[in-house]
Amino acid sequence: xxxxxxxxxxxxxxxxxxxxxxxxxxxxxxxxxxxxxxxxxxxxxxxxxxxxxxxxxxxxxxxxxxxxxxxxxxxxxxxxxxxxxxxxxxxxxxxxxxxxxxxxxxxxxxxxxxxx
Numbered sequence: 132x133x134x135x136x137x138x139x140x141x142x143x144x145x146x147x148x149x150x151x152x153x154x155x156x157x158x159x160x161x162x163x164x165x166x167x168x169x170x171x172x173x174x175x176x177x178x179x180x181x182x183x184x185x186x187x188x189x190x191x192x193x194x195x196x197x198x199x200x201x202x203x204x205x206x207x208x209x210x211x212x213x214x215x216x217x218x219x220x221x222x223x224x225x226x227x228x229x230x231x232x233x234x235x236x237x238x239x240x241x242x243x244x245x246x247x
Contacts, residue, residue: 155199156224160184161192165215165224168202172212 141149156162163182167173173181179189193213196202203216215221229241 152199152201152223155195155201156227158192160189161196161201162224164189164192165196165201165220166228168213168215169221169224172205172214174210174212178213 156165160182164178167178167181175186175190175193178193179186182189193202193204197204197213200216201220202213204211204213206212215224225241232240
């Protein structure tokens with residue numbers, strides 16, 4: 132960073148919403164759900180089975196995630212499918228997990244999977 136460069140000053144609205152998004156993701160079940168939705172759509176029942184939690188609880192987690200615009204949903208017949216809302220959310224999750232892997236492992240898992 133250059134000596135003359137000023138750090139960003141964000142508006143109170145931006146900071147408040149950013150804190151809310153991070154707060155929603157700060158739950159282990161919600162972070163796992165978000166990870167499962169990075170590349171695929173899934174229904175509540177599929178997600179519940181994968182995170183080994185009851186369907187009503189997963190549904191409540193998804194509602195909170197939808198309100199924070201972390202996930203979006205679409206209806207396919209009687210099924211509601213969820214996915215990560217956009218590439219910014221996807222990158223936030225990937226970067227957060229990648230950062231933690233660097234803290235914990237000599238060779239982070241994401242470096243092992245990046246190999247050709």
